[in-house]
Amino acid sequence: MFTSIIFILILSGAIVVFYRKVRKITRSIKLGKDIVINDNILLRWKRVLFIAIGQQKMLQRPIAALLHIFVYAGFIIVNIEMCEILIDGVAGTHRLFSFFGGFYGIMVSIFELFAITVMFGCAVFLIRRNILRIKRFWNKEMTLWPRSDANIILITELLLMSAILIMNATDGILQTRPDSHYVKVGSFMISSIIQPIFSGLPSSSLIFTERFCWWFHIIGVFIFLNYIPYSKHFHVFLSFPNVYYSKLRPAGEMANMPSITKEVKLMLEENYSDQDDDNEEVTFGAKTIRDLTWKHLMDAYTCTECGRCTSSCPANITGKKLSPRKIVMDTRDNLEEIADKLFNKKRSEKDDEQNARSLFDFISAEELWACTTCNACTYECPVNIDPLAIILEMRRYLVLEESAAPGPLNNTFSNIENNGAPWQFSQEDRMEWAKDVYMNGIME
Amino acid sequence: MEKRKIDIPVMADLFAKNEKPEYLFWVGSAGAFDDRYKNVVRAFVKILTHLGVSYAVLGTEESSTGDVARRAGNEMLFQMQAMMNIELLNGYEVKKILTCDPHAYNTFKNEYPQYDGNYQVIHHTQFLRDHIEAGNLKVNSAIFKEKTITYHDPCYLGRANGEYAAPRKVLDFIPSEKKEMKRNKNNALCCGAGGGQMFKEAEEGDKEIFIERTEEALETGADIIATACPYCMAMITDGIKYKNKVEEVKNYDIAEIVVLSLGI
Numbered sequence: 001m002f003t004s005i006i007f008i009l010i011l012s013g014a015i016v017v018f019y020r021k022v023r024k025i026t027r028s029i030k031l032g033k034d035i036v037i038n039d040n041i042l043l044r045w046k047r048v049l050f051i052a053i054g055q056q057k058m059l060q061r062p063i064a065a066l067l068h069i070f071v072y073a074g075f076i077i078v079n080i081e082m083c084e085i086l087i088d089g090v091a092g093t094h095r096l097f098s099f100f101g102g103f104y105g106i107m108v109s110i111f112e113l114f115a116i117t118v119m120f121g122c123a124v125f126l127i128r129r130n131i132l133r134i135k136r137f138w139n140k141e142m143t144l145w146p147r148s149d150a151n152i153i154l155i156t157e158l159l160l161m162s163a164i165l166i167m168n169a170t171d172g173i174l175q176t177r178p179d180s181h182y183v184k185v186g187s188f189m190i191s192s193i194i195q196p197i198f199s200g201l202p203s204s205s206l207i208f209t210e211r212f213c214w215w216f217h218i219i220g221v222f223i224f225l226n227y228i229p230y231s232k233h234f235h236v237f238l239s240f241p242n243v244y245y246s247k248l249r250p251a252g253e254m255a256n257m258p259s260i261t262k263e264v265k266l267m268l269e270e271n272y273s274d275q276d277d278d279n280e281e282v283t284f285g286a287k288t289i290r291d292l293t294w295k296h297l298m299d300a301y302t303c304t305e306c307g308r309c310t311s312s313c314p315a316n317i318t319g320k321k322l323s324p325r326k327i328v329m330d331t332r333d334n335l336e337e338i339a340d341k342l343f344n345k346k347r348s349e350k351d352d353e354q355n356a357r358s359l360f361d362f363i364s365a366e367e368l369w370a371c372t373t374c375n376a377c378t379y380e381c382p383v384n385i386d387p388l389a390i391i392l393e394m395r396r397y398l399v400l401e402e403s404a405a406p407g408p409l410n411n412t413f414s415n416i417e418n419n420g421a422p423w424q425f426s427q428e429d430r431m432e433w434a435k436d437v438y439m440n441g442i443m444e
Numbered sequence: 445m446e447k448r449k450i451d452i453p454v455m456a457d458l459f460a461k462n463e464k465p466e467y468l469f470w471v472g473s474a475g476a477f478d479d480r481y482k483n484v485v486r487a488f489v490k491i492l493t494h495l496g497v498s499y500a501v502l503g504t505e506e507s508s509t510g511d512v513a514r515r516a517g518n519e520m521l522f523q524m525q526a527m528m529n530i531e532l533l534n535g536y537e538v539k540k541i542l543t544c545d546p547h548a549y550n551t552f553k554n555e556y557p558q559y560d561g562n563y564q565v566i567h568h569t570q571f572l573r574d575h576i577e578a579g580n581l582k583v584n585s586a587i588f589k590e591k592t593i594t595y596h597d598p599c600y601l602g603r604a605n606g607e608y609a610a611p612r613k614v615l616d617f618i619p620s621e622k623k624e625m626k627r628n629k630n631n632a633l634c635c636g637a638g639g640g641q642m643f644k645e646a647e648e649g650d651k652e653i654f655i656e657r658t659e660e661a662l663e664t665g666a667d668i669i670a671t672a673c674p675y676c677m678a679m680i681t682d683g684i685k686y687k688n689k690v691e692e693v694k695n696y697d698i699a700e701i702v703v704l705s706l707g708i
Contacts, residue, residue: 060631252604253554257519261559264523285517314634314657319650370647373515373639374599379630395517408644409516416521420507421473422643431503433475433482434452437489439708 007089007218014222021229022237025301028339032294037245044244047384052243057382061308067121071157074118075236078164081111085218095171098185109189112168115161116190122154122161129154136307139316141326146232146305153233160220165191167213170198170206177203235304239383242302245295246384251375254392259284260400285396288358289335292393299385300332309377309387315370322370324377324387330362331390359394368394369406450493454503455536467492467499467566468533470543470552473508474674480681481674484697488544488568491699494708495580499542505532511547514555516640523559526551530561544568544699546600546673547638553605567601569611569672569698576617576702583705588620593701594666596625596657596680597632598673611672611698618705623664633657637675658683662693669695 050056055072058065084097098104129137129150137147172187173195174180180203187195198206228234259282265272286292309324310316316323338356341347371391378386398404405413412422420427458465469492475485492499510525533541541563543549553565575581593615601607608629615622627633636646636653646652658680661669669684671677680695696704 250550250554250605252550252600254514256555256558257523260519260523264520264527268524268527284519312631314636314653315647315649317633318653318656320647321649322647366647369640369644370649371639372599372634372636372641372653374634375603376599376631376634379603392515392517395515396519397517399517400519405516405518406644409640412516412640412643413513413518413521416508416510416513416525420525421477422508422512423473423477425477427507428504430471430476430506431452431454431501433471433485434489434501434503437450437452437486439448439450439490439493440446 001092004090004092010222014225018226024343025229027343028335029294029297029301031290032292032297035293035295040248043248048240048244051384052240067124070117070121074114077114078111089218095183098183105186105188112165112188112190115164119158119161122157126154136311139307139310139323141323141329149231153231156224160217163213163217167210169194170210173199174203174206174210179203180207232305235302235383238298238302242298243384247386251378284400286359286393287397289331289338292390296390297335300328300335302383303328303385305329308380312376312380314372314374320370322367327363327387327390328385334359334362363394365398450489452489453500455500456505458500459536464537465498465500467497467540467542468538469499469501470541470548471501471506472543472545472548472674478674481677484544484699487699487703490703490708495575509548509551511551512640526556526559530556530559533561538563540564540566542566542568542571546598550600550604569614572698572702573610573613576614581706583617583702584619585705585707586619587704588618591667592621592623592665593668593670594623594625594661594664595670596661596676597629598676599634599638601672602632603630614698615670618701623666625660625664627660635676635679637679642675654679654683655686658687662687662689667693669693670698670701671695672698
């Protein structure tokens with residue numbers, strides 16, 4: 001009874017804290033410009049099924065994909081066991097589902113198998129990150145915090161799974177002791193292997209170990225749950241909506257700017273009148289996170305910093321500063337910083353948004369101008385994040401608001417404007433190539 | 445065979461005679477002004493002539509599509525170009541556009557509809573594939589028989605629009621060895637010229653992207669690097685020069701390979 005109350009208190013606390021953080025993230029995402037994404041619902045669900053749930057795009061890197069499937073499948077399956085743990089905790093019961101009899105033993109053994117695959121996956125991931133030091137985990141933007149974040153997640157998962165196995169092992173032994181009241185469901189497949197380690201212990205120590213692991217596991221889960229929204233690990237939730245809302249149009253299509261269309265029509269069409277006469281001041285392109293759409297901001301929160309984008313970016317491969325992953329990470333950092341100020345109830349003047357840092361305090365023009373718009377990053381991202389869109393919106397700000405394109409590009413612009421070609425050739429000469437075309441002539 | 449000069453039909457002339465060609469062939473600024481790339485548009489019009497296709501070009505009325513301007517952030521200039529071009533194209537009642545440039549292809553197909561410019565857009569590799577498959581182009585000469593060809597995917601045909609098959613299909617009809625680069629199709633490495641890079645210096649780094657890509661192409665041991673985009677051609681041609689392989693390795697557009705195979 002007493003433990004039930006403690007459990008219910010901890011559970012409620014964990015849920016409330018998690019809910020509040022998630023609500024804050026939702027509000028942060030909504031700081032972005034409003035856009036409506038409600039077309040092709042069927043196709044969008046299909047993509048959720050294949051890309052998010054089915055992890056289709058992970059397969060481009062088969063080893064990582066397999067290890068990730070181990071952890072992902074394990075995570076989902078072990079959550080079924082979480083149901084029992086939660087009910088046991090609230091009701092003060094022990095292994096409530098054991099009334100299923102032999103089937104229960106089989107199920108727990110299957111969960112244990114998955115726990116082992118999770119542990120294997122996490123262990124190899126740790127080796128890949130810290131011992132093999134795979135390049136994409138050590139790019140410049142992978143500073144101490146992002147690297148630690150990844151390790152914290154992997155080690156926590158290892159510890160949580162170990163706790164389950166030790167709990168099951170000791171439970172199995174206790175079932176055979178005449179002086180304990182553990183329900184007899186038999187030992188479980190994997191944990192029985194480690195039983196010899198504990199078999200010499202007195203029942204009291206075994207009960208302590210079993211209970212300790214049970215509490216360690218569930219409290220660990222609650223802490224981890226509340227760590228996730230602060231971490232890159234938030235992708236376990238946002239991947240699904242992010243894929244759902246991701247771009248369906250061909251990758252080559254850039255987002256339109258209706259605000260510019262209005263301006264151009266005013267210039268080109270004599271009798272064009274501005275219908276909605278709202279003199280609302282619009283920023284062309286993106287200077288702050290407010291100028292990005294909520295989808296770009298959702299992208300930022302979905303990123304798990306795997307670095308596939310950066311490792312396939314031609315600019316990054318050849319040593320330029322640009323890293324698509326950094327663009328997305330910077331967007332999130334800037335957004336969090338601004339959200340902290342805006343949603344702080346005790347806001348002072350120095351928290352005014354005007355004084356906040358902009359995207360350009362995080363991302364340099366040099367990075368932006370190194371992009372070839374080749375779409376390797378958007379193709380690579382397993383959860384359809386679009387770093388290119390952010391780069392292009394920021395370029396638009398630089399050019400349209402600041403006239404700050406690199407010099408040679410300014411020349412290109414004036415060439416296009418004056419003679420209809422990016423080079424300085426007269427439009428009158430556009431047919432020069434056609435003067436000497438011969439059939440059956442020798443080609444160079 | 446007799447050498448015969450081709451007169452390139454111009455839209456304004458045809459329209460004056462009340463003729464409406466089936467296709468508009470969009471030459472593009474590189475086709476009009478880049479000395480090396482002019483040969484590609486010449487090759488393509490030879491094929492059009494050989495097939496007896498009804499087409500015309502805009503000639504001196506043609507202007508930049510605005511692709512570079514848009515990707516370099518100048519939306520204002522892009523939209524002005526787009527609206528002026530659309531007015532011109534719609535004035536000539538253009539329905540189908542042929543182009544050798546994946547950037548023009550992408551802009552016409554995906555972006556001009558944003559301003560009511562709706563056309564059926566066909567990249568020349570798709571057009572060539574269709575006509576070869578239909579048996580209209582007999583490309584079975586032995587000219588490349590002893591040669592190995594590797595194909596470089598342009599980003600704006602490949603990843604941007606999902607067209608990996610058409611250019612490969614055309615090459616499959618040319619008797620020759622084919623070899624893929626390590627990074628190909630979805631994973632192809634950019635030549636380094638898109639998004640405005642063609643017209644500016646590269647940012648500081650360890651290496652130029654075009655050299656990285658050319659090295660990868662050379663690793664295949666191919667005699668010919670086939671391209672299907674004016675920027676890719678400029679970059680790969682530079683790369684071959686940089687690697688001192690001008691004698692051994694050639695860079696041809698798919699249209700040029702077809703013309704050489706047809707012997708026209």
